[in-house]
Amino acid sequence: MTESGKPILYSYFRSSCSWRVRIALALKGIDYETVPINLIKDEGQQFSKDFQALNPMKQVPALKIDGITIHQSLAIIEYLEETRPTPRLLPQDPKKRASVRMISDLIAGGIQPLQNLSVLKQVEEKFQLTWAQNAIISGFNALEQILQSTAGTYCVGDEVTMADLCLVPQVANAERFKVDCTPYPTISSINKRLLVLEAFQVTHPCRQPDTPTELRA
Amino acid sequence: MTESGKPILYSYFRSSCSWRVRIALALKGIDYETVPINLIKDEGQQFSKDFQALNPMKQVPALKIDGITIHQSLAIIEYLEETRPTPRLLPQDPKKRASVRMISDLIAGGIQPLQNLSVLKQVEEKFQLTWAQNAIISGFNALEQILQSTAGTYCVGDEVTMADLCLVPQVANAERFKVDCTPYPTISSINKRLLVLEAFQVTHPCRQPDTPTELRA
Known part of the structure; x- marks a missing residue:
């Protein structure tokens, strides 16, 4: 999270997996900051030492939230669903x-x-x-x-x-x-x-x- | 489900995705019947018309349970967890x-x-x-x-x-x-x-x- 307490989304505009998480954050009205990771520039910024420490899979998205870092888009969405249940993204049945x-x-x-x-x-x-x-x-x-x-x-x-x-x-x-x-x-x-x-x-x-x-x- | 009401697992002995589900069923003590789908024999039994109707992705595992058919191993395990919560396969936190x-x-x-x-x-x-x-x-x-x-x-x-x-x-x-x-x-x-x-x-x-x-x- 930032000093202001906002979650940080490591994202690439064109990444479909990042887009999934952006939609979840938008639907749930969660304010966040974006740190862009350019998958092409600098031979791929996901391969930098700093980013690898954050996500050893060297992939976006990653979300820093509530003191933890989660990667894998569906795992992130399930976490958001469990901690910020409204509006729900999984039916009750x-x-x-x-x-x-x-x-x-x-x-x-x-x-x-x-x-x-x-x-x-x-x-x-x-x-x-x-x-x-x-x-x-x-x-x-x-x-x-x-x-x-x-x-x-x-x-x-x-x-x-x-x-x-x-x-x-x-x-x-x-x-x-x-x-x-x-x-x-x-x-x-x-x-x-x-x-x-x-x-x-x-x-x-x-x-x-x-x-x-x-x-x- | 079979006439006896047991769930049916469409499985291949060597499929790692089928094995994941077999472990979940075993841990939760759920009695089931196996229908083997040989991924190699007959040029792949997953490509048969009958099996495609069951899982259009033409992959094992698929589980018939509670009147529905679920495919995708993690979706199956999450369903088992929600409907048969003991012993749990996801922590509480x-x-x-x-x-x-x-x-x-x-x-x-x-x-x-x-x-x-x-x-x-x-x-x-x-x-x-x-x-x-x-x-x-x-x-x-x-x-x-x-x-x-x-x-x-x-x-x-x-x-x-x-x-x-x-x-x-x-x-x-x-x-x-x-x-x-x-x-x-x-x-x-x-x-x-x-x-x-x-x-x-x-x-x-x-x-x-x-x-x-x-x-x-």
């Missing part, structure tokens, strides 16, 4: 909570890790785009089918949940990697309904303290 | 819960997905072993450092938690991929202490209904 966590884990464990920067760097350059697209398409094929039975207005029923915090940044990744989203009408329409909400707007990669001028909107 | 989830997500999202079968198949055969080893080594480097500040007897303090359910199967994967674990004394000693516990023994890949005879112990 355990079966619906299971759906929310299943969708969140599918995206955070089954799609994003396979198309993130550190993995793509290990793939021959000419295959990188196809590699990322395959990971997203295979995940979205499953997700579209799952959402058809869980979704209401949003991913699970009619309340915004942790699953939605994972969905929107992942769809943005899909667009960046030029994945055709027309085969995914459920994903696309939920994404559209979420993107107009204030918490998703103010936390958007195009509106962060570290967003380069040419990408601002 | 939210900060310790955050540590448990952080370690679990690091393994389940940051290591395992990068070295699982479906990803390795996309890598040229001669690079597969190095690819898997790199994923494990990079994750273990971080994990070793994190455990030095969270561990007691086990990953977080002195109680067995969800983090331990992720650790043991991941160390088994490391051994399968011939990763030298001597640089990880904390990981190794926690793993050793856990492996002697009954719930880790009876759920071990060498003792499952679908373990091939030559691999049984």
